[in-house]
Amino acid sequence: MNKFRETLSIVFVSVITITAQNTDSLFNNFWSAYSFSEQERIVSEEKPLILKCGTNHIYYLKNNFDKLNINQQNKIASILQRPSTQKSLVSPSGYFRIHYDTTGIHQVGYSLTELAIAIDSVYSFEIDFLGYPPPPPDGIQGGDDKYDIYIQDIGSIYGWTDFASTSNSTSFMVIDNNFDIHYTKGIDGAKVTLAHEFHHAIQVGSYKYRSEDSYYYELLSTSMEEFVFDTINDYYDYISGYYNNPQAPFYATFGGGYDLAIWNIFLQNKYGYDIIKRGLENVVNHSALNAIALSISEYGGSFKEDLAEFGIWNYFTGSRAKEGKYFKEARFYPKVKPLxxxxxxxxxxxxxxxxxxxxxxxxxxxxxxxxxxxxxxxxxxxxxxxxxxxxxxxxxxxxxxxxxxxxxxxxxxxxxxxxxxxxxxxxxxxxxxxAAEGRTERLEIDYAYPQPFNYNKHSYVFIPAAADQSGKSSLNIYTIGMDLVFSGEKNIFATDKIVVRWDGKTANGERLPTGVYVYVTKSGDTVKKGKLVIYNE
Structure with missing residues (x-):
């Protein structure tokens, strides 16, 4: 969690400074991330300040270059231009040109073949499947009219999209060369960055970009990472910003919008992908929040009711996740923090x-x-x-x-x-x-659930106990041969059933082999016994 707080601080500061037009703070914020090196981390023994996306920083610094002092201008000037590289290659689809170095500080630390395949997959999903228009061609910039991706050592920044104007704009992308100090490392870090930044290219290419709505573009691009590369889950590193502060206004959460990728995941589950695209179409003529509300109404819904339902979804996460309901990956999300x-x-x-x-x-x-x-x-x-x-x-x-x-x-x-x-x-x-679905009486049961308990699908197994004023129950788990594999005291879990919960692991945190196990709980003078099945695939 310490890492997340450091990640969060740089994102949140950037939102404040852009609003306050504090160019010094914004520059220092960007530069500390850009210039951070793995060697610096080793020497200082400090975790890096991760900047998820530098797009809004680059946009702001370019448009306020004259407000920087001479030293700042000298440092940033070359970064605000297209990089010069040793080599380039064209992706299999022929749409992208990837610029890279084979030696020096910008040398690529992951497979270029995998990268080229990945960016074509991004195009296939976001353009061909979702139906967004491709970014406009840039003429001969970068050598031809293909979309340019530059691989550079950019410190602890994942990447950015550099664009010429706020609508109908050409653009190019810069991504890190190795992702060695990021939450998601190597080629997987590169993949989610491609999905993220390419959607920024779509946003500025055919729609409208407003710096004051930067949170919206970031939640949109971050959700694209999950939609395109479902198994990578870099967004897990940011969602605590929302779960720790759900009482923050939607447009100014503590994670700069990266933590709100879950909003688009919620919308997609309820309405499908098209409503997200419709929101971007509406943002051309409306502020982001009004555009979201308008798109929901156009699909027969209500922002008011959906925001309330979103609140319910965000309660059932972590150990409270419900199989087959709400977020598909809810068990990996943190629990929401009450106000x-x-x-x-x-x-x-x-x-x-x-x-x-x-x-x-x-x-x-x-x-x-x-x-x-x-x-x-x-x-x-x-x-x-x-x-x-x-x-x-x-x-x-x-x-x-x-x-x-x-x-x-x-x-x-x-x-x-x-x-x-x-x-x-x-x-x-x-x-x-x-409350509308549950009951107030607590039931004693004689079975453990879910059955079978699967480590890959479930976080906890719930085991019968009896009511006791102490709120505690002992729990022993045995093999079918009655060898003790776990013993401990558990809180009786607050639910409509009187149970204790167990994560299926020994006291040392080790998973158990697939098999049948015997449970014994004792609450006061009441003992409950039974069997449960564990799958360790």
Whole structure:
């Protein structure tokens, strides 16, 4: 996580400085990443500050070159031009020319053959399959009218797209020569960068680029990495920016837009790929957030309702992921961090939040009145996308049917008070189930699930336990020959079933061989026994 915080800091600073027109800070931000070397990391024993994409930095520095001092201008001038390289090759499709060096600091550290095949795959997916128009040809720049990709040592930056104007523009791409100090290294780092930067080329080639909407172009390009190269998952390194701060406004999250690739993944799951393309078409004449809302309405949806549903999807991640529902890769995502965490004291609890527009606010209440703790998460969605003003609301949770309240389940009621009540929606998770779908009683069961437990598909297996005031249960796992392979104390998990959860590993973190195992739990004086099947493929 330390690495992520350093990654996050450089992205977030860049968003602030561009808005503030602070050229010194922006230059220093870019230069510290560009000039960072692996040798510097070894000597300093510090992790690099990773800059995911330098596109907006390059655009800003080119357009504000006269505001830089002489020393800064001398450093950056050559970077703002097309690089000169020793050799070039044409991709198998004939559309791309890849410029590279075979010796010196810019020498390529991965397979050029794989790279050429990868960029053709990017073109096939983004142009042929998704239907985006190709970037316009640049005449004879780079030697001919093929799209130019330059491979350079650019420190801890993944890459950038350099373009001439903000619409209908030619462009070229620069990517790192080895990806040795990045989250995703080598050829895989190069592949996702190609998918990312080529979509920037599409954005400026046929649509509209606005620096103030840079978060939108970054979430769009980052989502393309996942769509084109599903198995690489470089975007995992950035999504904690959103999950740690979901209460931030959509247009100013803590990850500069890279953390919001999950939004496009959500849209694609719900509507298909075309809605994402339609959003880019709408951004020509509308701000990014208005363009997103407009495209959703054109597909029969509502931004207000979708943002609230997005909040639900983002709750069911990590160990809370549900097989076959919500995000396909949810078990690899971090858990969302609540804005507030409090114990519920009957008969009511009230909190007041000065909420950001276009945000999800997670309020966690824990109630011990029934012995085992009940958890209730109220997701209050501020659906305002037409304003940048904060709006205050008061949320009250009741254990009785108070006047003006709405029923959550047979245990709780709630109310939201605000001067602008219509912009808010409420979703409630009770004991890790949607309140609208779940039950309030906890059931004792006599089976473990999922069965079989597969390390490649599941994060945890849930094992029967009995209710106990301590909230704890011992867990022992044996082979079929009754050899002990795991022993420990577990929290009784907050769900509609009384269970403990286990990751299928020994106390040393080792996976077990495929086979049948015996579980034994003891909660107070109650013992439960059974069998479970583990697959270690």
């Amino acid at each position: 507030m965490n409090m114990n519920f004291r009957p008969t009511s609890e009230t909190v007041t939040v000065n909420s950001n527009p276009s945000s999800n606010n997670y309020l966690l209440f824990v109630d011990f009145s029934r012995g085992l703790p009940d958890s209730l998460v109220a997701i209050i969605t501020n659906c305002d996308y037409q304003s940048k003003a904060r709006t205050e609301f008061s949320y009250t949770l009741y254990s009785f049917n108070a006047s003006g309240s709405s029923q959550i389940n047979d245990l709780f009621y709630s109310s939201i008070l605000s001067n602008n009540r219509q912009i808010f929606l409420e979703s409630v998770i009770f004991n890790n189930e949607l």
